[in-house]
Amino acid sequence: MSKAANFANERVNRRTMIKGAAGVTATGAALGIGARMNGNDAQANALQESVESIAEARGLTPQDIRAALKTFVPSGVHDDYLVFSSGGQSGQVLVIGVPSMRLLKVIAVFAPEPWQGFGFSTETQEVLAGGAVNGQVLTYGDTHHPGLSETDGQYDGQWLFINDKSNARIGVIDLRDFETKQIVKNPHIISNHGGTFVTPNTEYIIDGSQYATPHSWTYAPLESYADAYRGAMTFWKFDRDAGRIDQAQSFSVELPPYWNDLADAGKGPSMGWMFSNTFNTELSYGTGGGDLPPVEVGASQRDMDYLTIINWEKAAEVVAAGKAEDMSGMPMIPMSVAVEEGLLWLVPEPKSPHGADVTPDGKYIVVSGKLDPHVTVYSFEKIQQTIADGDYEPDAYGVPVLDFESCVEAQVELGLGPLHTQFDDQGFAYTSLFLDSGIARWRLGGEGIDDGWQLIDMIPMQYNTGHICVAEGDTAAPAGKYMIGMNKWALDRFHPVGPLLPQNFQLIDISGEELELIYDMPIGIGEPHYVQMIKSERLENIWEVYPEVGWNSITQSPSDVATQISEERVERDGNNVTVYMTMIRSTIRPDFFEVKAGDTVTMHITNVEMAMDATHGFVMPGQNINLSIEPGETTSVTYVADTEGTYPYYCTEFCSALHLEMMGYFLVSP
Amino acid sequence: MSKAANFANERVNRRTMIKGAAGVTATGAALGIGARMNGNDAQANALQESVESIAEARGLTPQDIRAALKTFVPSGVHDDYLVFSSGGQSGQVLVIGVPSMRLLKVIAVFAPEPWQGFGFSTETQEVLAGGAVNGQVLTYGDTHHPGLSETDGQYDGQWLFINDKSNARIGVIDLRDFETKQIVKNPHIISNHGGTFVTPNTEYIIDGSQYATPHSWTYAPLESYADAYRGAMTFWKFDRDAGRIDQAQSFSVELPPYWNDLADAGKGPSMGWMFSNTFNTELSYGTGGGDLPPVEVGASQRDMDYLTIINWEKAAEVVAAGKAEDMSGMPMIPMSVAVEEGLLWLVPEPKSPHGADVTPDGKYIVVSGKLDPHVTVYSFEKIQQTIADGDYEPDAYGVPVLDFESCVEAQVELGLGPLHTQFDDQGFAYTSLFLDSGIARWRLGGEGIDDGWQLIDMIPMQYNTGHICVAEGDTAAPAGKYMIGMNKWALDRFHPVGPLLPQNFQLIDISGEELELIYDMPIGIGEPHYVQMIKSERLENIWEVYPEVGWNSITQSPSDVATQISEERVERDGNNVTVYMTMIRSTIRPDFFEVKAGDTVTMHITNVEMAMDATHGFVMPGQNINLSIEPGETTSVTYVADTEGTYPYYCTEFCSALHLEMMGYFLVSP
Secondary structure (H helix, E strand, C coil): CHHHHHHHHHCCCHHHHHHHHHHHHHHHHHHHHHHHCCCCHHHHHHHHHHHHHHHHHHCCCHHHHHHHHHHCCCCCCCCCEEEEEECHHHCEEEEEEECCCEEEEEEECCCCEHHHCECCCHHHHHHHHCCCECCECCCCCCECCCEEEEECCEEEEEEEEEEECCCCEEEEEECCCCEEEEEEECCCCCCECCCCEECCCCCEEEEEECCCECHHHCCCCHHHHHHHCEEEEEEEEEECCCCEEEEEEEEEEEECCCEEEEEEECCHHHCCEEEEEEECCCCCECECCCCCCCHHHHCCCCCEEEEEEEEHHHHHHHHHCCCCEEECCEEEECHHHHHHCCCEEEEEEECCEEEEEECCCCCEEEEEECCCCEEEEEEHHHHHHHHHCCCEEECCCCCEEECHHHHEEEEEECCCCEEEEEECCCCEEEEEECCCCEEEEEECCCCCCCCCCEEEEEEECCCCEEEEEECCCCCCCCCCCEEEEEECCCCCCCCCCCCCCCEEEEEEECCCCCCEEEEEEEECCCCCCCEEEEEHHHCCCCCCCCCCCCEECCCCEECCCCCCCCCCEEEEECCEEEEEEEEECCEEECCEEEEECCCEEEEEEEECCCCCCCCEEEEECCCCEEEEECCCEEEEEEEECCCCEEEEEECCCCCCCCHHHCEEEEEEEC | CHHHHHHHHHCCCHHHHHHHHHHHHHHHHHHHHHHHCCCCHHHHHHHHHHHHHHHHHHCCCHHHHHHHHHHCCCCCCCCCEEEEEECHHHCEEEEEEECCCEEEEEEECCCCEHHHCECCCHHHHHHHHCCCECCECCCCCCECCCEEEEECCEEEEEEEEEEECCCCEEEEEECCCCEEEEEEECCCCCCEEEEEEECCCCCEEEEEECCCECHHHCCCCHHHHHHHCEEEEEEEEEECCCCEEEEEEEEEEEECCCEEEEEEECCHHHCCEEEEEEECCCCCECECCCCCCCHHHHCCCCCEEEEEEEEHHHHHHHHHCCCCEEECCEEEECHHHHHHCCCEEEEEEECCEEEEEECCCCCEEEEEECCCCEEEEEEHHHHHHHHHCCCEEECCCCCEEECHHHHEEEEEECCCCEEEEEECCCCEEEEEECCCCEEEEEECCCCCCCCCCEEEEEEECCCCEEEEEECCCCCCCCCCCEEEEEECCCCCCCCCCCCCCCEEEEEEECCCCCCEEEEEEEECCCCCCCEEEEEHHHCCCCCCCCCCCCEECCCCEECCCCCCCCCCEEEEECCEEEEEEEEECCEEECCEEEEECCCEEEEEEEECCCCCCCCEEEEECCCCEEEEECCCEEEEEEEECCCCEEEEEECCCCCCCCHHHCEEEEEEEC
């Protein structure tokens, strides 16, 4: 296949190896001189020889040497940027350092994770229960789009949100301790995609439906699709003080049964508005078990789909005015009301669109039609003028469709399969080309720019790039410098690991004249969809340890079951046994307790240490209990001791030389 | 604390930055020359300038440049070695490339993992059920020691085993597809540590008990510890043809209630024997809820503990001869029989030992006493002679204790907190020093070596090193070249990520005169305990896709519920609905099916593609179903459709431009 051929050409071949060797022979001499300038001949010579031998032995080209020097982060030095990545079907979030591309942490969100004790402690089980569907607690998520909280359109480093496409849920992560605090289930939709995208001051978290169903996913025959099925755009209210999504203050806007893909919030002149591209305006629901065309055909028949435009500030006023209907405990603005109030509009866009991205200045919306080689650029000013001019016709659902030509600023031909666009600090836009396996760099236009709306160059990727990310590239003030391409196929880029391959994140230096590929990072867990890259310096509120001994990390307040040293005890109330436990290097107190088979045991465990990195784990054999208790934290767990026996519990973090002795015995008598 | 001070000294300071800048200014010139030799002046100049600016801007020292060049693996080039790492309390195995230290894959073993569908499909749920304790299926593990299968004492790249310390379980991973095929629960013990270590031809997988309990962890008061509690050394028989542990052919040897730590199998002259260090010979079980000393004190009172020595070949004969007793369905050789048959011996060793490692030639056993600054080297020949001389006295349990002086070859003073030892191909041994935060390099002695049994040098680590790994360094033929130190504390080595910090793997180049630290890798999931590093070329049997369409990846044979294109169907039998489904870019067939609330639905899904990397995921909203179906694989799942509604299912791997259209509707009617 062409990918394989492409790969072959990318390989370091004999010629480049010779070139590399030649390059570094002199390099060694140079470094020798460099070191000699510090007056150490022995070191200088050793260095010279070693550098020569390293690059010759490893066949590094001068380009490889540049890439190595641009990405290597020395021992003990911290990365300049952090990436928060969707973990795809792993249900987690990945935290990656840039430029080293080192995985710093996996944050458990929708799936239990034993190392963190997530889903094992009572507190985290309650977080997972918040995302139950039809009363069933789920243990996975299909995470797609992380959204960092913003102030004035820029990342503020305080909160991270991420959606589970497969069940229309949102997770809330506190960036003081990088742990998940809340999961909410959307009561109106069962499938989302256009989330999570925040408004410029995190007033709302935008969450758009993907596959249409009857609202609240109730039963309705497919034949009634056009009448009974609907889409929705949900606006989740975030309460910064509480650190929680406030469902009572959240609402949705009813939409036709089109499928919403990606969304973005307006900013600057477009503040108060949001934009989502919308496909399957053909209303295909597949074969329906009959002779209708499958969705891949049925949803690709019309030349144009729609860009959905909502004035969310006005929508909030409409809800406040009591014009919304309650639906499953959350307000829904009916389509008719939304149209009547002038807060819902459509504009045609090329078929099967995949990205909708607002430019940093808030003046334009860039849309990619994945089956069209162009990106289409809409002017917010023109959209407003078209609305003012009344230049629109209703669609089948009565939603006004603005005139295409009147709203379009430009169309830029980039290549095959354009998907997503991000921006840098130099006036450039970058768009992934899925089918061409590359990323296009093009110049933004507008007032005072003569050579705008033009393709500049393209860098090939390995392979099939989906989302891309430029540092802070979806904010009002992009940082530029680095770009990551999230490649869906890795093929032969990495050593084989069986039929299930990693994905491939490629790091590109965009600071120079030429786009320069400097690192390939395999993603060996999940298929990330989208990432955001933030300057490390913005993350200034991170805790090294919890504020005090006896801290509830979910409520982020002192725990009412905290236990201090010498307060450890075992209390019995009928068949209920409560254990107040402490952990400190290298003892667990109590180190012995006994119950009767059938007793219900509740344990409150406090890590009484306040030293950085002095985490203790707690495991109870046979009871499926594995906890992580960070310095200062109090964690609880409850279980029924249903089988008599002898169970040694212990600390699972190698915390000291006598770590293996940090244990105790739990006895269950007949 | 001293660690912080240590860190401060390690930082790249202004002086080294200047030095670095000086070094690379000339480097650039050199590379310019290098490129110029290929007759491209423009490229040469660009290269020269860029290299200068890169290193100056990033403050790289000449040492940093060497490290970068030694570890950078260019785009599309594969790593030379693979590391299989315990995932600690994550319950998983991590696969890491060396020297790039890139995480290539997380293999789900003891904990469910949605991306891989592990624990979600019927087939993998059965694997997890195999490790149930007291009838309860567990969803975590405390993985400690990965063991690669061996032939003639060298890794053969076919199988990987790993233990769950917290429940005494073993997982079996097939290295054709890097997936877990079997989990077995030890019926004799509830807590292991000295596992998994394989015998030279993988005849057995050694699994030693850690915390003593009554056998089969039945109830017995702590006061009866000395009489009722016991240890055990289990030998799991591995059937290569079946690719499974054969419990019927496995057995244990009863041991005193001492705690077994780490074990290793003899090889060469010591073939047929195994060695495990044993602590808490004081029989401490902590306070017992009373005034007894805690374990950290009670288990550290005697100056000497024991090295446990077992002749496993003879033990197998004893079992074959019917001299073992059946216990919970698996043979156990009583201590009295083991002593009588002369297959069980003890030798004193310095208190609280932590590592027991056999030299590549099989002649010596190196033991670390973590509270003793020495490693103690035992001679297998001397041990045999001591046995022949009858130079031993029984311990309290009648097990013969050999004379210490008669068995010891040497004691080498290395530093504080020696834990684990590995070997290279140059006659050196390497021992981690937990308390000194370093790794010592020392010379092995023996016949014809005058300067043996001596410390050569030590490299500081960041921080508190536990296990270490030299490439193939625990086999009969170590590869040398690379060493990894598994550091338990990271402290400030990486950008902060909250109170739960990553661990720190440090890569060291051991090929030169000086030990050279070349990479710091954060481990952001779990606390790895041990890793093994294998030459990539030994992994020659890895599958790109499954052998044929319709493959059961657990049985590794054709599935009897495979479905080919056009064979898709929905069958109903009373309240049981069976769906035979196929997935291929970009359609799911059937793309619609309807059942009645309360029906039990069984789905058999076949990925009919045979293209590398063409994996499809399958998700069913609200049913907690997330599957991964690799090319050729057939996967099954069963659930009760208990809530009426409309559920869109879809492919979760972004497989094509029309991936979003790869979906269908599942309707549950009232």
